[in-house]
Amino acid sequence: MSLIRKYIDTLNVKKLFQKQVTRNIITVGVITLFLKGIGFFKESIVASNFGLSEVLDTFFIAFLVPGFIMNVFIGAFKSVFIPNYVAELKTGNNISSFQGTGFLITFLVSCTFTLIAFLFTDVYLENFFPGHTANYYELIKSHFQFLMPCIIFWGLSSLLGGLLNIAEEFRLSTFASVFVPVAIIICLFFLKPIFGDMVLAIGTLIGSVASFLYLLALCIWKKIIHISIPDLKNSNAKLMFAQVPAKVSSGFLTGMNGVVDQYFAAQLAVGSIAAINYGNKMPAFLKGLLVVAVTNVLLPYFSKMILENRKRTFNQLFKMLKLIFLIAGVFALIGIFISDFLVALFFERKEFTEENSDLVANIQKIFLVYIPFSIAGMVIVNFLTSINRNAVMAYISFGALILNIVLDLVLIQYYGILGIALCTTIVVIAKDIALIGYVFKLSKYQNN
Numbered sequence: 362m363s364l365i366r367k368y369i370d371t372l373n374v375k376k377l378f379q380k381q382v383t384r385n386i387i388t389v390g391v392i393t394l395f396l397k398g399i400g401f402f403k404e405s406i407v408a409s410n411f412g413l414s415e416v417l418d419t420f421f422i423a424f425l426v427p428g429f430i431m432n433v434f435i436g437a438f439k440s441v442f443i444p445n446y447v448a449e450l451k452t453g454n455n456i457s458s459f460q461g462t463g464f465l466i467t468f469l470v471s472c473t474f475t476l477i478a479f480l481f482t483d484v485y486l487e488n489f490f491p492g493h494t495a496n497y498y499e500l501i502k503s504h505f506q507f508l509m510p511c512i513i514f515w516g517l518s519s520l521l522g523g524l525l526n527i528a529e530e531f532r533l534s535t536f537a538s539v540f541v542p543v544a545i546i547i548c549l550f551f552l553k554p555i556f557g558d559m560v561l562a563i564g565t566l567i568g569s570v571a572s573f574l575y576l577l578a579l580c581i582w583k584k585i586i587h588i589s590i591p592d593l594k595n596s597n598a599k600l601m602f603a604q605v606p607a608k609v610s611s612g613f614l615t616g617m618n619g620v621v622d623q624y625f626a627a628q629l630a631v632g633s634i635a636a637i638n639y640g641n642k643m644p645a646f647l648k649g650l651l652v653v654a655v656t657n658v659l660l661p662y663f664s665k666m667i668l669e670n671r672k673r674t675f676n677q678l679f680k681m682l683k684l685i686f687l688i689a690g691v692f693a694l695i696g697i698f699i700s701d702f703l704v705a706l707f708f709e710r711k712e713f714t715e716e717n718s719d720l721v722a723n724i725q726k727i728f729l730v731y732i733p734f735s736i737a738g739m740v741i742v743n744f745l746t747s748i749n750r751n752a753v754m755a756y757i758s759f760g761a762l763i764l765n766i767v768l769d770l771v772l773i774q775y776y777g778i779l780g781i782a783l784c785t786t787i788v789v790i791a792k793d794i795a796l797i798g799y800v801f802k803l804s805k806y807q808n809n
Contacts, residue, residue: 392536396538396539404642407561408707408710410549410553415497418635419501420500420504420562421634423500423503423562424565425619425623426482427478427515430474431512431516432612433616440743441601441751442463442520445597445601446524448597458589458590459592461591467520471512471513472513475510486501486502504561505562507562507566514570518576521534521580524585528585530585538572540571541568542568544564544571548567549564608754610755611757614762622769622785626781629777633778636720636724637778639725642725643729644728644732648736685736685740686736690732693729693730701719703722723782727779727782728782734790738797741800742796745800753799757792757795757799760792761788768787
């Protein structure tokens with residue numbers, strides 16, 4: 362116990378908690394905890410209505426492409442937009458023009474990839490998920506028709522949320538994530554007879570539109586939006602565009618890990634994809650709780666701080682990493698011990714059987730192991746993005762993808778669906794250790 366106290370003292374935790382950035386992280390974390398609780402309640406309602414069924418499998422497959430586009434392409438642009446927008450604020454140049462550039466690119470990218478996703482749906486299904494019935498594919502396409510428009514609303518909401526975070530309106534912007542789970546819950550309770558098997562997809566669309574309108578209203582109220590004709594020759598805009606390929610490549614390769622896992626899970630029994638997704642609910646809850654709080658606050662924070670004092674920023678980063686790893690590790694350990702109880706408590710009812718609970722709990726335990734590494738990795742990703750060091754993340758992500766494919770091929774032969782979970786955990790840990798090693802080397806170079 363004294364060793365733990367001594368370790369905490371070396372982190373200057375008391376001093377760290379007096380900082381505004383730490384208070385912002387805690388504030389956003391508390392709000393996110395509440396919102397994630399609503400999301401978890403939504404998952405328990407979905408589980409009781411669908412179990413590990415074909416409808417749920419097809420919904421997750423249909424969601425995979427829109428989610429992939431959002432995380433990889435739209436999310437990548439938002440990440441490089443924030444630090445360069447902060448740099449533009451420092452110069453005092455035409456902010457409205459820079460905002461115009463951001464919204465124009467976001468809208469064009471969202472529309473382009475929505476169209477691409479629509480045109481290549483059949484090819485994607487036939488190559489990644491072969492051997493299923495015609496009804497199975499029709500369900501996926503039906504889900505996808507409602508999820509496809511979400512891409513545009515997600516893209517615009519992402520940029521609006523980024524602007525609010527830069528303006529340090531963290532609390533208000535965080536509440537945007539409540540609309541999708543609430544919409545799904547309402548649809549399941551009151552509109553399921555009308556929407557039928559499409560209830561999850563339609564609920565997601567309704568919630569996405571509501572979230573966009575909420576963020577737009579906030580930005581107008583706070584007088585944050587100042588849009589004028591884009592200036593593509595702006596120096597910070599050019600730097601932003603130069604970073605996009607590397608950031609997109611990194612996000613694409615990282616996102617492909619999920620596609621690969623879904624592909625291998627689809628080769629197993631019906632319900633395997635749903636089992637993987639349910640097994641990831643609690644790890645995603647912990648990860649989302651910390652990542653939302655950390656990402657929303659730290660990317661603007663690092664982007665501002667790095668312009669003032671690079672050495673101090675590196676020192677602050679390492680203190681945060683130690684504390685965050687310790688906190689995440691404690692939560693992950695507790696989660697492993699109570700996994701069986703939590704899965705049975707939240708999901709085991711109606712269509713979700715005791716056998717389903719055992720499988721999902723075992724998958725969940727494996728996923729929880731990587732949580733401390735994943736959280737620390739996300740902090741590093743935000744830091745590297747803030748200093749426009751995106752290329753190295755692309756190389757590391759490529760290596761992680763190759764490792765993921767190889768381990769999936771091997772481990773699925775011995776452990777089935779548990780092998781996929783084990784593979785994911787090994788890959789995440791290896792990738793984040795590589796990122797930590799790179800930043801440590803970068804800091805040594807910075808201090809010389």
